[in-house]
Amino acid sequence: MTQPTDATTGIVLNIQHFCTNDGPGIRTTVFLKGCSLRCKWCCNPESIHPKPELSYNLSKCIGEKECGFCLKECPEAALFALESDGKVRVNWDLCTNCAKCVDVCPPHALTLFGQQMTVDQVLDEVEQDNNFYNESGGGITVSGGECLLQPDFTAALLKGAHERGISTAIETAGNVPWRFMELVLPHVDVMLHDHKLTDPVRHKKWTGVDNSRILANFKQAYETFLTTKFIARTPLMPGVNDDEEHIRSVLAFIRPHSHVVDYQLLPYHRFGENKYNFLGRVYELEDFEAPAAETLARLRAIIDEAFGRGSNSAAGGQAEHG
Amino acid sequence: MSTRIALNLGGGFVPGVNAVITGVVLAANQLGWQAVGIHDGFEGLWFPERYPRGGLLDLSALGEGLNSSAAVIGTATKVDPFRVRTINSENQVEEVDRSDQLIELLRINKVDAVISIVGPRALSVIFKLHRKGLRVVAVPTSVENDVAATQLSFGFNSALSCAAEMLERIREAARSARRIGVIEILGEHSGWLALQAGIAAGADAILIPEIRYDLGKVAAKLKTKLSSHTRYGLVVVAEGAQSAVPEAEPQPVNPLKASLAPLATGHEGEHVIEPSGFMAKKIARNLQKLTDHETYPLALGQLIKGGNPTAVDRQLGLAYGAAAVRALHENHSGVMTSFVPPELKFVPLSEAINKIRTVPANSLFLQTARSLGICLGD
Numbered sequence: 001m002t003q004p005t006d007a008t009t010g011i012v013l014n015i016q017h018f019c020t021n022d023g024p025g026i027r028t029t030v031f032l033k034g035c036s037l038r039c040k041w042c043c044n045p046e047s048i049h050p051k052p053e054l055s056y057n058l059s060k061c062i063g064e065k066e067c068g069f070c071l072k073e074c075p076e077a078a079l080f081a082l083e084s085d086g087k088v089r090v091n092w093d094l095c096t097n098c099a100k101c102v103d104v105c106p107p108h109a110l111t112l113f114g115q116q117m118t119v120d121q122v123l124d125e126v127e128q129d130n131n132f133y134n135e136s137g138g139g140i141t142v143s144g145g146e147c148l149l150q151p152d153f154t155a156a157l158l159k160g161a162h163e164r165g166i167s168t169a170i171e172t173a174g175n176v177p178w179r180f181m182e183l184v185l186p187h188v189d190v191m192l193h194d195h196k197l198t199d200p201v202r203h204k205k206w207t208g209v210d211n212s213r214i215l216a217n218f219k220q221a222y223e224t225f226l227t228t229k230f231i232a233r234t235p236l237m238p239g240v241n242d243d244e245e246h247i248r249s250v251l252a253f254i255r256p257h258s259h260v261v262d263y264q265l266l267p268y269h270r271f272g273e274n275k276y277n278f279l280g281r282v283y284e285l286e287d288f289e290a291p292a293a294e295t296l297a298r299l300r301a302i303i304d305e306a307f308g309r310g311s312n313s314a315a316g317g318q319a320e321h322g
Numbered sequence: 323m324s325t326r327i328a329l330n331l332g333g334g335f336v337p338g339v340n341a342v343i344t345g346v347v348l349a350a351n352q353l354g355w356q357a358v359g360i361h362d363g364f365e366g367l368w369f370p371e372r373y374p375r376g377g378l379l380d381l382s383a384l385g386e387g388l389n390s391s392a393a394v395i396g397t398a399t400k401v402d403p404f405r406v407r408t409i410n411s412e413n414q415v416e417e418v419d420r421s422d423q424l425i426e427l428l429r430i431n432k433v434d435a436v437i438s439i440v441g442p443r444a445l446s447v448i449f450k451l452h453r454k455g456l457r458v459v460a461v462p463t464s465v466e467n468d469v470a471a472t473q474l475s476f477g478f479n480s481a482l483s484c485a486a487e488m489l490e491r492i493r494e495a496a497r498s499a500r501r502i503g504v505i506e507i508l509g510e511h512s513g514w515l516a517l518q519a520g521i522a523a524g525a526d527a528i529l530i531p532e533i534r535y536d537l538g539k540v541a542a543k544l545k546t547k548l549s550s551h552t553r554y555g556l557v558v559v560a561e562g563a564q565s566a567v568p569e570a571e572p573q574p575v576n577p578l579k580a581s582l583a584p585l586a587t588g589h590e591g592e593h594v595i596e597p598s599g600f601m602a603k604k605i606a607r608n609l610q611k612l613t614d615h616e617t618y619p620l621a622l623g624q625l626i627k628g629g630n631p632t633a634v635d636r637q638l639g640l641a642y643g644a645a646a647v648r649a650l651h652e653n654h655s656g657v658m659t660s661f662v663p664p665e666l667k668f669v670p671l672s673e674a675i676n677k678i679r680t681v682p683a684n685s686l687f688l689q690t691a692r693s694l695g696i697c698l699g700d
Binding site: 035036037038077080082083084085089091093094149175176177208209213287 | 404416
């Protein structure tokens with residue numbers, strides 16, 4: 001069968017098969033680069049910057065003496081070898097992400113997070129798991145970063161997926177101009193969207209911006225796209241938003257809309273630090289603990305009650321922040 | 323016309339920083355120059371409206387207040403005008419290059435030169451500003467003493483004294499509790515602080531990033547010490563210490579997923595964030611297994627960055643501050659003050675960046691530790 005072709009391109013971070021937490025069924029999640037928030041707990045720091053960027057995994061470096069090609073290749077002198085172990089380090093302040101070192105690094109210690117791909121390239125990869133989608137009710141999920149910051153690419157991707165008979169979902173934090181959301185949502189079957197904090201001042205403190213536009217976008221989306229299923233989510237951060245007040249205010253926001261079919265809590269847990277190291281960044285929340293099981297159960301019970309479900313419901317039960 | 327110099331702080335407070343500021347102001351006064359402080363890194367220039375008296379603080383008017391001037395000026399965790407986090411017209415957070423604007427703002431504020439008191443990483447930022455034409459001198463601060471091209475960064479001596487005293491106290495506590503104290507000390511790449519504090523406090527073993535450790539050897543050393551009369555020990559570990567024995571690769575949590583997507587980012591279980599004190603806990607747990615003796619882990623962490631400066635740091639701070647002004651007076655730019663006894667000199671920033679000052683294999687401190695019978699894990 002001849003597939004329609006689409007050469008629209010976007011900056012893709014990763015395509016991850018067999019995801020079970022990013023919407024119904026078994027899904028393939030396509031992570032796009034670029035985010036308009038700076039959540040302090042971000043577990044995908046490699047998705048924040050909109051363009052491809054250098055990543056360095058020290059443990060894979062074989063050393064200056066044995067290799068050292070990258071040191072000769074870097075036009076900015078942004079790489080140097082440490083005397084004590086002979087391995088390379090990146091001076092992140094001098095690096096311009098030109099990626100010349102990536103091409104000459106045999107052990108792939110230096111790699112690039114993100115690459116330009118066409119819609120067809122992505123969909124050809126996604127389509128490989130068609131049988132899983134059909135069996136499980138899954139499909140493609142476009143995530144990020146913030147997938148709606150590449151609205152033309154995301155819309156083309158989802159439209160193309162529909163044309164190939166693949167169900168579609170997106171994960172969004174909603175901090176984009178409404179016109180971006182309006183462009184993409186006609187092609188979305190399920191929209192997973194984040195309610196991170198209720199209070200606008202605290203939202204700004206923890207994510208970088210207040211939530212007024214985010215909430216306006218969600219409300220308009222609920223009211224405009226009546227056949228789309230919406231799933232609200234909260235990445236549950238201990239001491240930040242793991243309180244009843246936030247959960248109840250999200251419920252008050254979503255419950256008037258019957259096509260918001262679920263509200264899931266994604267408990268914070270420690271990961272991502274390696275990726276922060278790979279990018280030469282500092283993780284600010286290293287001493288955060290995962291929320292207590294009792295807290296999680298208590299808050300999920302409130303949600304179950306609001307949705308008229310038994311407390312043993314599986315809704316959100318297996319979802320994890322990520 | 324009088325020269326106007328601006329001073330700013332990056333990388334957090336370190337004992338001795340007030341001495342550097344005092345040194346700058348007094349030396350500037352001697353030349354008839356005016357010294358101002360930029361609030362919170364460079365934020366005083368970008369957001370002067372946030373400060374009741376404007377973004378620049380006249381340091382010459384502080385008088386006795388100079389002794390606590392660092393707290394008044396404020397610091398920024400990262401002094402980087404090349405990546406300033408802003409909210410754009412679309413309400414999106416983004417990092418933008420504001421270096422040109424910074425240089426223009428300095429010109430508008432009639433600032434002729436900048437003295438930046440910064441840690442090792444920000445030296446590269448200062449180097450880039452110098453390349454863009456800014457007259458700038460850096461003063462190195464590091465409690466880990468890991469800045470290259472100088473033998474001593476200010477702040478190190480105070481942190482070392484604090485760490486040594488804390489270790490002494492912990493050793494006494496370990497003796498009372500009949501346990502092996504495993505104490506983690508700052509030092510991701512460089513073991514100076516752990517090594518020197520450990521020697522000073524009479525540790526049984528010191529593990530530093532420069533020497534890969536074998537815990538079996540540490541346990542053997544402790545076992546020779548532990549007896550019915552001596553039932554305690556003290557192990558100092560730098561946070562960046564690494565085992566000589568490769569540790570087991572984390573297993574993918576979901577093998578099916580791994581087989582389907584071998585190149586995928588990986589399950590979150592592969593990217594566990596280690597909280598501070600993780601090294602102390604790991605070493606303590608493993609040593610307990612190897613020695614059958616109770617251990618307890620503790621991380622000194624950021625505690626050692628507080629407190630009063632030692633006399634060495636006061637002197638060094640004053641000297642660095644005065645030297646930074648002298649560098650500008652002698653028309654140097656793009657340099658860092660450097661103390662290589664007996665000289666206090668200026669070195670080009672290009673010689674200080676892209677290097678980390680680590681403990682060399684022939685270090686006198688390593689020789690001393692070995693002579694004293696301290697196990698270094700090798």
